[in-house]
Amino acid sequence: MNPExxxxxxxxxxxxxxxxxxxxxxxxxTDSLKHLGCQVVLVHDxxxxxxxxxxxxxxQKLSNTFLREPELLLEGRLLRVVREFSPTIIxxxxxxxxxxxxxxxxxxxTKVPIVCWCQDQMTTLxxxxxxxxxxxxxxxxxxxxxxxxxxMIRSTQFYYLPECCNPRMHRxxxxxxxxxxxFGCDLMLAGSLYYYRQEIMEALRDxxxxxxxxxxxxxxxxxxxxxxxxxxxxxxxxxxxxxxxxCLNTLxxxxxxxxxxxxFEIAGCGGFQVITAAQSMAEHFSPDEEIVMFxxxxxxxxxxxxxxxxxxxxxxxxxxxQARAHRDHTxxxxxREILRIALAGG
Numbered sequence: 001m002n003p004e005x006x007x008x009x010x011x012x013x014x015x016x017x018x019x020x021x022x023x024x025x026x027x028x029x030t031d032s033l034k035h036l037g038c039q040v041v042l043v044h045d046x047x048x049x050x051x052x053x054x055x056x057x058x059x060q061k062l063s064n065t066f067l068r069e070p071e072l073l074l075e076g077r078l079l080r081v082v083r084e085f086s087p088t089i090i091x092x093x094x095x096x097x098x099x100x101x102x103x104x105x106x107x108x109x110t111k112v113p114i115v116c117w118c119q120d121q122m123t124t125l126x127x128x129x130x131x132x133x134x135x136x137x138x139x140x141x142x143x144x145x146x147x148x149x150x151x152m153i154r155s156t157q158f159y160y161l162p163e164c165c166n167p168r169m170h171r172x173x174x175x176x177x178x179x180x181x182x183f184g185c186d187l188m189l190a191g192s193l194y195y196y197r198q199e200i201m202e203a204l205r206d207x208x209x210x211x212x213x214x215x216x217x218x219x220x221x222x223x224x225x226x227x228x229x230x231x232x233x234x235x236x237x238x239x240x241x242x243x244x245x246x247c248l249n250t251l252x253x254x255x256x257x258x259x260x261x262x263x264f265e266i267a268g269c270g271g272f273q274v275i276t277a278a279q280s281m282a283e284h285f286s287p288d289e290e291i292v293m294f295x296x297x298x299x300x301x302x303x304x305x306x307x308x309x310x311x312x313x314x315x316x317x318x319x320x321x322q323a324r325a326h327r328d329h330t331x332x333x334x335x336r337e338i339l340r341i342a343l344a345g346g
Contacts, residue, residue, distance in 0.1 A: 170268030
């Protein structure tokens with residue numbers, strides 16, 4: 001039994017999110033809250049109930065174009081759940097889909113703490129709803145954001161909270177020969193393609209490479225044959241990480257002083273990871289002992305060549321990274337901190 005479960009038993013958490021498919025952020029949050037002994041209800045955008053695909057993205061884009069405030073479509077359902085569920089706390093994920101107008105209405109229906117966990121970098125803030133909603137607390141993944149907003153905004157308390165992994169999903173799996181046929185390669189990258197990332201990947205075009213994720217139709221494909229045409233989620237994400245000799249993690253340029261979720265997920269899966277250098281890295285992993293950083297294209301090329309020649313060293317780093325992720329960087333770790341702060345009143 002989870003030793004933390006008695007502490008949070010009976011805590012009723014209403015989670016407000018967007019996606020609802022297995023391996024989404026919302027899925028991991030609700031799964032981990034239940035393992036902490038909480039009662040959980042998830043309210044999400046019903047337009048996004050499955051793994052996003054091209055059609056789903058097109059429909060959501062149309063909705064966002066023709067409805068000036070599509071997030072208000074959730075308001076009536078959310079208020080009904082608030083009245084029926086009587087939550088102890090309301091946890092809003094990301095925050096860019098929930099209008100301050102909706103939060104005002106929710107506060108009329110309940111006096112419980114309303115907090116936001118923004119798990120993405122600053123270019124996703126959109127209309128900056130999380131800055132105008134006057135949450136009781138906002139948790140951000142970038143120390144730059146936490147410092148800036150804390151100095152400039154007095155209506156909300158901002159806290160630094162890094163991303164994490166879920167050991168019930170991000171864990172080593174045995175690989176079958178068919179898995180190695182599908183996922184095996186020198187270099188793997190899982191994530192959306194955009195020009196900054198593609199320019200980095202072009203420098204590695206001479207290696208056996210597989211790219212899993214979303215590629216927008218407006219992007220000029222300069223890596224023909226390397227894009228696999230689909231995302232990887234759940235156990236396929238694990239297989240992709242383990243079958244590749246190197247998992248490349250190119251942080252978005254707006255990750256000023258933070259890490260993306262892939263940093264923790266790849267480590268949790270036991271994949272060997274080479275990641276863009278970040279100031280905050282040493283807070284969470286021991287560089288070159290649990291994770292390998294690169295600071296330039298030349299540095300990246302040198303490290304890729306080195307670790308392809310030295311797979312035993314790469315495997316040892318991956319094992320240490322996996323142990324660190326499961327020991328210190330799980331959703332339970334992060335959610336305990338959210339609940340502690342929110343239920344203590346800050």
